[in-house]
Amino acid sequence: MADVSCNIKNLELDFSFEILSLFFQVFNYMAQAVSGFSKKSKEEKIQWLADTYLANDKNAISVLSQYWNSNEKLQKLHDDFIENTITNYYLPFGIAPNFLINNELLTIPMVIEESSVVAAASNAAKFWLEKGGFKAEVISTIKNGQVHINYFGKSELISNFFSEIKPQLIQSISSIEENMKKRGGGLLDISLINSSEKLNGYYQLHCTFETKDAMGANFINTCLEEIAKTFERLAKNHQPFKKASSFPEIALSILSNYVPECLVRAKVECSVSQLSTSEIDGQLFAEKFVRAVDIAKTEPRRAVTHNKGIMNGIDAVILATGNDFRAVEAGVHAYAAKKGHYSSLTDAKIEHGIFSFSIEIPLALGTVGGLTTLHPLVKFALSILQKPSAEQLMKIVAVAGLAQNFAAIRSLVTTGIQKGHMKMHLMNILNQMEATTSEKEKTVLHFNKNTITHSAVVDFINNFAKI
Numbered sequence: 001m002a003d004v005s006c007n008i009k010n011l012e013l014d015f016s017f018e019i020l021s022l023f024f025q026v027f028n029y030m031a032q033a034v035s036g037f038s039k040k041s042k043e044e045k046i047q048w049l050a051d052t053y054l055a056n057d058k059n060a061i062s063v064l065s066q067y068w069n070s071n072e073k074l075q076k077l078h079d080d081f082i083e084n085t086i087t088n089y090y091l092p093f094g095i096a097p098n099f100l101i102n103n104e105l106l107t108i109p110m111v112i113e114e115s116s117v118v119a120a121a122s123n124a125a126k127f128w129l130e131k132g133g134f135k136a137e138v139i140s141t142i143k144n145g146q147v148h149i150n151y152f153g154k155s156e157l158i159s160n161f162f163s164e165i166k167p168q169l170i171q172s173i174s175s176i177e178e179n180m181k182k183r184g185g186g187l188l189d190i191s192l193i194n195s196s197e198k199l200n201g202y203y204q205l206h207c208t209f210e211t212k213d214a215m216g217a218n219f220i221n222t223c224l225e226e227i228a229k230t231f232e233r234l235a236k237n238h239q240p241f242k243k244a245s246s247f248p249e250i251a252l253s254i255l256s257n258y259v260p261e262c263l264v265r266a267k268v269e270c271s272v273s274q275l276s277t278s279e280i281d282g283q284l285f286a287e288k289f290v291r292a293v294d295i296a297k298t299e300p301r302r303a304v305t306h307n308k309g310i311m312n313g314i315d316a317v318i319l320a321t322g323n324d325f326r327a328v329e330a331g332v333h334a335y336a337a338k339k340g341h342y343s344s345l346t347d348a349k350i351e352h353g354i355f356s357f358s359i360e361i362p363l364a365l366g367t368v369g370g371l372t373t374l375h376p377l378v379k380f381a382l383s384i385l386q387k388p389s390a391e392q393l394m395k396i397v398a399v400a401g402l403a404q405n406f407a408a409i410r411s412l413v414t415t416g417i418q419k420g421h422m423k424m425h426l427m428n429i430l431n432q433m434e435a436t437t438s439e440k441e442k443t444v445l446h447f448n449k450n451t452i453t454h455s456a457v458v459d460f461i462n463n464f465a466k467i
Contacts, residue, residue, distance in 0.1 A: 193206050300342040
């Protein structure tokens with residue numbers, strides 16, 4: 001019994017020691033912050049990352065380095081795009097041909113990781129190629145930004161002050177907008193908006209701009225900050241404010257990514273009879289299609305997925321052309337809710353035997369400045385598109401979104417979405433399993449007639465190995 005008791009105590013001591021050791025490891029790990037990280041070389045940053053977080057991964061450094069570009073100058077270019085770069089993150093660069101847009105035949109570059117998106121866009125382009133193609137028009141190109149103001153005094157005081165100093169506010173950015181004006185752009189107008197009913201003491205200087213082929217974010221923000229400085233400086237010496245002992249204060253100055261006055265519209269249309277195929281009558285297809293869009297107009301849960309499909313096409317072109325897809329996403333989704341109800345971005349109807357399908361979206365894009373002049377593949381993508389202006393790119397992007405939505409709804413109301421999507425996803429599953437060329441060929445042939453699921457593919461490959 002004494003031996004057993006002794007063993008138990010030893011086990012308890014060993015267990016306690018392991019727990020204590022683990023505690024100190026966790027404590028030390030949690031307590032170790034890194035200083036001067038931004039000043040480390042890329043190699044030093046990678047080594048720190050591997051030592052701190054990836055100690056159990058012997059291949060960590062080699063995985064990161066294998067994605068570096070062998071051209072050192074080009075790699076340095078990529079390293080400088082953002083901060084603390086350690087490697088490159090590859091996304092597929094695909095193309096969707098046969099897009100007839102305003103009677104011009106184009107091939108659209110698309111950067112996206114999701115299978116079936118490029119194929120769907122290409123199929124939609126081919127479908128409409130013989131039916132007149134896509135028509136697109138830019139409705140307006142006005143961008144905007146705001147100087148947000150806190151002011152808790154009498155509204156007539158700030159209103160009178162603004163009217164008095166507006167010319168000086170405009171003059172304050174004359175040197176900033178000099179080059180933009182030469183290109184036909186610049187500040188369009190400044191207005192004071194009283195938003196104090198929504199938020200106590202809240203006013204805005206709402207500024208509108210034309211930025212031509214530039215997206216214009218840096219230009220707009222620079223103008224807004226100068227306008228804000230001028231406004232605040234003049235306000236400090238304004239006698240009515242001094243007398244009332246109440247001065248306006250600048251809260252912040254920033255452009256808006258919601259650009260409902262920077263709009264583009266794209267559409268397709270044809271006779272209902274032209275929609276007929278061997279599988280479905282044209283009239284029935286058109287009715288099913290319109291109903292599907294009406295559901296997305298009505299039900300936000302459906303509208304979100306509906307619009308996500310649209311953004312599959314839009315984002316892919318935005319990424320390929322070096323534009324800001326986060327800004328576009330935010331603005332487009334806000335536009336989808338402009339009536340106080342999140343709804344479909346597209347519209348479909350049948351009138352007098354004609355089926356029409358359209359989209360209207362806000363897009364603030366650029367074809368000069370930023371990554372458009374730096375990233376080699378962005379320049380390549382713009383060359384594929386025949387070096388479009390910002391307005392031309394707006395049309396192309398809207399068409400890509402419309403095409404993507406057409407392909408998705410067409411599948412939904414006929415064969416179902418999974419048939420085409422899973423067919424494309426099959427190759428991802430096979431690559432994950434490191435299937436051989438022979439295994440891939442036999443698997444694709446087998447699942448031409450069978451339902452594709454991950455488990456079904458795994459079972460087929462495992463059984464194939466036994467044959």
